[in-house]
Amino acid sequence: METIETIENNGIRARIVVDPDPINPRKDGLNKAYALTIDTHLGQYIEVDEDGGPLAEAWARISWRKDAVEVFERYARIYWDATTFFDHKSDGATVIWYVLGAEVPHLDLLSPPYFYIRFEAEQYRRWAAGEVYGVITERMTWWMPVDPTDERTTMLWEESNAQWGINGYDLARWEAEEAAPYRVDAVA
Template identity: 40%
Template sequence: MTSLATLSRGDYRVRIIQDSDQRNPRSEFTNLAHALTIDTHLGNYIEVDPDGGPLEAAWKRVAWNYKAGVDTFERYARIYHGATVIEHRPARGAVSLWYLTAADIEEHGIENPEALIRTEISQYQAWADGEVYSLLAEKLALLQEIGKPEAPIRREWNSFHAESGLYGIEYATEAANDLLDRAPETWAAVSG
């Protein structure tokens, strides 16, 4: 298990490790925003989310001409459904439309729909780019064979806390620093 980064304070350290076992957050978690995949590569990308939400049928009617279709869909969604729509065009990967209808916003009491959509996009894109991480907290132990004071002292890191499912290296680094800032005695309680 290779660490991408290690943050240390005294006898404690937290290693950031790439987590290759995480599944698509669109299928693993409850998401509030809806995502529609724009097929710009003749079906060569998997869908961002197989359930395009309540406006999926409207998108399918205009998707044949995706360039004009995006503008048409955004206008329709905004005028008839009070939707907030964000187009996502990553450097690599599927192009997509993300949206929340006025009904979604009201039902869930969302104060900043654009921020919520951008958070879900960021989480999905981190997963799609393979940027999901785990943390492994360790404490340095000094070990010597019992009854042999002349025996060499070995240094060994013992892990005692782990967290997984951290999307994006910035978030993982922030979580590792937060973990080191807390008293190590609280780590066991955090790990559940």
């Protein structure tokens, strides 16, 4: 497992590595937004969600129109009080993300639905691009010989913790900095 960056302080080091087996964030059961994949660039990309949520049938009825995205978003806002986010990038599937207005009170969101939808979309994009990391925390350990006449000691790094599934390098770096504190009194 290749280390991307190492942060070392006070006998603790944190290594940032690429997560070798990241879980698709759309399959972890924690999603609150629906993702309606409308273009996979001729099958080059996988569909974000297989069913597209409760408004997939409405999309299927109008998807042939040139103004289908605008009509769908308007329909979702007017009839379902939905919050939508149209996510169109050249390096991935084109998706309409949405949350139905009736579901918002039950979702326990910490921010307005639009920001949460953007967060879920960005999380998925990072996973699809392979930008999921792990932080392995290690402590410096001195190994003393069993034989008292042997004066050699060995310093080794011993793994104390590992955190996987961190979406985005910036968050992984922050986690690594938190794991390897700069202050001496912060070391437990």
